[in-house]
Amino acid sequence: MSDAAVLDALAGLALFSDLERPQLQAVAHTLAEEAIPAGQRVLRQGFSGSGFFIILEGEVAVHVDGHEVATLGKGDFFGEISLLLGEPPVADVLATTEVRALHLAGPDLKAFLLAYPAVMFRMLQAVSRRLDRANRRS
Amino acid sequence: MIGPSGVASVPFPPGEYDVVVVGSGPGALQAAYYLSRLGIDHAVISADPAPGGMFRQFPFFQRLLSWTKPHAGPPHDSREYERYDFNSLVAFEVENRAIMPALMDGSSEFPSRAEMEAGLVEFVRRTGLRIRFDTHWEGTTRQGDRFVLHTPAGEYRTRVPIFSVGAAQPLLPDDIPGIEHASHYVDTRDAASYAGTRLFIMGKANSAFELASGLLQWASPIILASPRPAQLSVNLHSLGGVRARYVQPWEDAALGGGVFILDAAVERLERHAGGIAVHTRRTDTLDPFVAEVDEVIAATGFTAPLLDLPALGVTTFGRSGFPSMTNSYESASVPGIFFAGTITQGVAGLKKYGIPANSGAVHGYRYNGRIAVDEIAARYFGIVRARREVAPEDVIERLLTSASTAPELWHQKSYLAYALSRDPDGAIREDGIVSLAAYVDSDGPDGVAITVETDDQGHIRPAVYVRRRGRVDADALLDESPLTEYRTPQHRAQLGALVADVLG
Amino acid sequence: MALSTGDKRALLERVPLFGGCSSDMLDTLAAVTSESDFAGDAPIVQQGQIGNGLYLVVSGGVRIVAGGSELARFGPGDFFGELSVIDQRPRVASAFAVGPTVCLALASWDLLAVLEKEPGIAVNMLKELARRLRDTDAQLRS
Numbered sequence: 031m032s033d034a035a036v037l038d039a040l041a042g043l044a045l046f047s048d049l050e051r052p053q054l055q056a057v058a059h060t061l062a063e064e065a066i067p068a069g070q071r072v073l074r075q076g077f078s079g080s081g082f083f084i085i086l087e088g089e090v091a092v093h094v095d096g097h098e099v100a101t102l103g104k105g106d107f108f109g110e111i112s113l114l115l116g117e118p119p120v121a122d123v124l125a126t127t128e129v130r131a132l133h134l135a136g137p138d139l140k141a142f143l144l145a146y147p148a149v150m151f152r153m154l155q156a157v158s159r160r161l162d163r164a165n166r167r168s
Numbered sequence: 169m170i171g172p173s174g175v176a177s178v179p180f181p182p183g184e185y186d187v188v189v190v191g192s193g194p195g196a197l198q199a200a201y202y203l204s205r206l207g208i209d210h211a212v213i214s215a216d217p218a219p220g221g222m223f224r225q226f227p228f229f230q231r232l233l234s235w236t237k238p239h240a241g242p243p244h245d246s247r248e249y250e251r252y253d254f255n256s257l258v259a260f261e262v263e264n265r266a267i268m269p270a271l272m273d274g275s276s277e278f279p280s281r282a283e284m285e286a287g288l289v290e291f292v293r294r295t296g297l298r299i300r301f302d303t304h305w306e307g308t309t310r311q312g313d314r315f316v317l318h319t320p321a322g323e324y325r326t327r328v329p330i331f332s333v334g335a336a337q338p339l340l341p342d343d344i345p346g347i348e349h350a351s352h353y354v355d356t357r358d359a360a361s362y363a364g365t366r367l368f369i370m371g372k373a374n375s376a377f378e379l380a381s382g383l384l385q386w387a388s389p390i391i392l393a394s395p396r397p398a399q400l401s402v403n404l405h406s407l408g409g410v411r412a413r414y415v416q417p418w419e420d421a422a423l424g425g426g427v428f429i430l431d432a433a434v435e436r437l438e439r440h441a442g443g444i445a446v447h448t449r450r451t452d453t454l455d456p457f458v459a460e461v462d463e464v465i466a467a468t469g470f471t472a473p474l475l476d477l478p479a480l481g482v483t484t485f486g487r488s489g490f491p492s493m494t495n496s497y498e499s500a501s502v503p504g505i506f507f508a509g510t511i512t513q514g515v516a517g518l519k520k521y522g523i524p525a526n527s528g529a530v531h532g533y534r535y536n537g538r539i540a541v542d543e544i545a546a547r548y549f550g551i552v553r554a555r556r557e558v559a560p561e562d563v564i565e566r567l568l569t570s571a572s573t574a575p576e577l578w579h580q581k582s583y584l585a586y587a588l589s590r591d592p593d594g595a596i597r598e599d600g601i602v603s604l605a606a607y608v609d610s611d612g613p614d615g616v617a618i619t620v621e622t623d624d625q626g627h628i629r630p631a632v633y634v635r636r637r638g639r640v641d642a643d644a645l646l647d648e649s650p651l652t653e654y655r656t657p658q659h660r661a662q663l664g665a666l667v668a669d670v671l672g
Numbered sequence: 673m674a675l676s677t678g679d680k681r682a683l684l685e686r687v688p689l690f691g692g693c694s695s696d697m698l699d700t701l702a703a704v705t706s707e708s709d710f711a712g713d714a715p716i717v718q719q720g721q722i723g724n725g726l727y728l729v730v731s732g733g734v735r736i737v738a739g740g741s742e743l744a745r746f747g748p749g750d751f752f753g754e755l756s757v758i759d760q761r762p763r764v765a766s767a768f769a770v771g772p773t774v775c776l777a778l779a780s781w782d783l784l785a786v787l788e789k790e791p792g793i794a795v796n797m798l799k800e801l802a803r804r805l806r807d808t809d810a811q812l813r814s
Contacts, residue, residue: 034343115803
């Protein structure tokens with residue numbers, strides 16, 4: 031993918047909607063793009079060393095103890111809860127189609143959020159909404 | 169090749185083959201070797217006139233970053249020795265192993281480019297591999313279940329092409345006006361020709377620092393710039409980042425010696441009478457900054473020359489445009505198309521703590537090639553490796569020996585693993601070296617996979633993955649050992665407890 | 673009644689969302705809060721209105737009402753509307769003063785300004801939300 035296309039893809043993500051172009055370029059160099067074939071896990075329940083992912087293309091299913099609890103698509107992110115808590119993931123995230131995603135290593139998440147407070151605030155909002163939905167279900 | 173009539177004959181005329189390997193660098197040679205030892209009919213075609221791949225030209229400053237230690241300990245023809253020899257291709261026959269230590273002149277544990285090239289030529293000679301040179305793959309079409317590879321010599325038809333075409337095609341940013349005033353890393357000239365030059369290097373990854381190191385005594389100032397900070401491979405616990413040999417410019421910058429390292433994005437280049445004005449914007453302050461220099465070199469990466477494969481449906485990803493692949497290096501979108509060599513770095517594996525595998529380098533992909541060829545052999549030709557039975561009382565020792573000495577585990581930590589399974593007949597058999605991601609994500613019989621892993625603090629430990637009722641639920645790390653020797657009572661006890669219910 | 677920074681900090685400390693914050697961080701937050709006085713029965717927030725921040729009760733009392741019935745009563749030290757400081761969503765209930773009441777308010781836009789300067793506060797808030805999310809998900813599964 032060309033550099034211009036990479037930046038456009040990043041700029042289109044809600045998480046990065048407050049960033050200036052040079053910051054987007056820095057983010058593009060910080061996050062590694064990965065391809066996950068359909069059927070493979072992206073996040074593995076119970077495993078150490080997990081990371082943070084933002085979906086660029088494709089769909090994933092979130093499974094807890096073998097049951098599908100959610101699906102995520104373009105622009106959605108996952109993996110941050112485990113990293114923030116320092117615990118292994120409690121869910122499997124499985125690519126249901128071929129997926130392209132941005133990956134940030136677990137140890138780098140905190141520094142990344144501190145470097146981009148606007149991104150962190152967007153993440154705060156998204157997590158807050160997830161909590162709201164979870165509370166309504168309970 | 170001289171045929172019986174005494175006339176040189178070129179191997180692999182155009183036609184139909186069970187497998188066609190494209191390339192003649194280390195990845196292609198290793199794949200061709202595995203195919204030949206399995207007796208699978210195949211052709212090897214290459215645009216080059218001789219073996220070597222990228223090593224016919226790179227590295228620029230002529231010594232490799234990967235080492236071969238002649239005095240490491242294990243006998244050179246043993247599997248254990250491969251852990252200390254990053255440069256030889258691997259072989260089943262002892263006489264074809266460890267070609268590099270015998271060939272290197274002993275002046276350095278890093279082979280020269282010429283030595284590496286010679287080692288690959290020697291591997292071809294000893295193993296009897298045949299290659300059709302000067303045969304340029306120019307395009308690809310499909311006919312039913314066949315792929316047709318078009319070359320000036322004619323068409324090669326196969327159900328299974330293996331593309332081992334490297335990643336040496338220069339990548340220049342496409343969104344920077346004036347980029348045509350920059351030259352790419354691959355066009356770097358003789359070092360002395362940069363004497364007295366004010367130099368701007370776009371990039372701060374390993375190749376940028378390699379250039380800065382090689383030109384350190386010639387160019388001044390040397391400005392290295394890219395949007396984000398440089399990282400050292402020793403801090404990343406991997407081959408990513410700037411390798412140890414190329415840290416000199418970093419030290420120079422720290423001491424104010426004429427190297428400058430900036431976190432800035434290049435916005436445009438302007439050529440004028442006095443040189444080139446490089447307009448940048450700093451990533452930290454967002455302030456503009458203009459550098460006046462004589463030359464700009466873009467160390468901005470490479471891509472794999474996949475030609476028309478994307479048009480055929482091969483999906484790619486990232487800036488480098490590597491193909492999306494399965495854990496056995498098959499295209500994720502076009503079954504039958506396989507890849508070997510440095511391209512296999514596109515399969516990330518578990519990438520725990522963000523630490524990548526060594527699949528971009530010879531010592532990583534020489535093992536990946538076997539995974540790909542075994543998959544091809546089983547799926548297309550019904551050739552399945554015999555799985556040796558392991559007595560229950562030998563299980564622990566076998567697993568810990570693998571963790572302590574298996575070269576595949578040490579070169580591809582947390583990526584390749586050694587696995588044992590309990591078969592329906594109750595016997596425990598070796599699965600051998602497997603893709604760890606494939607093992608943990610697929611259903612299968614009860615069993616155990618063991619590998620070696622590094623965490624983000626640099627601690628290396630054996631990692632155990634137990635499969636029960638078709639599922640791997642968690643990873644379990646054994647204790648560290650100062651000299652990475654895991655055949656100790658303590659490790660035996662830990663491992664024994666973990667696997668007792670499946671392999672006890 | 674003019675609250676000291678120390679008083680404000682003591683109130684903010686009780687909010688779990690700011691649980692991981694240091695005294696310095698809490699002082700920074702305290703500096704952007706504002707006091708509001710309410711007469712008895714005065715509305716503080718209306719159900720369905722877009723929420724813009726959290727309220728801490730300094731003195732007096734607050735009645736939480738939704739769908740015509742009273743859900744809760746809060747007194748000094750209690751707080752409500754916690755998550756709306758992050759994300760402006762419609763208030764799920766109305767709040768009325770019980771007798772003369774003083775509240776300390778933290779508006780979401782003031783929080784955002786603080787977070788840009790002290791991103792460490794946001795990391796703590798994220799961790800707190802992450803913990804709650806994991807606990808809630810665990811409850812849902814059990």
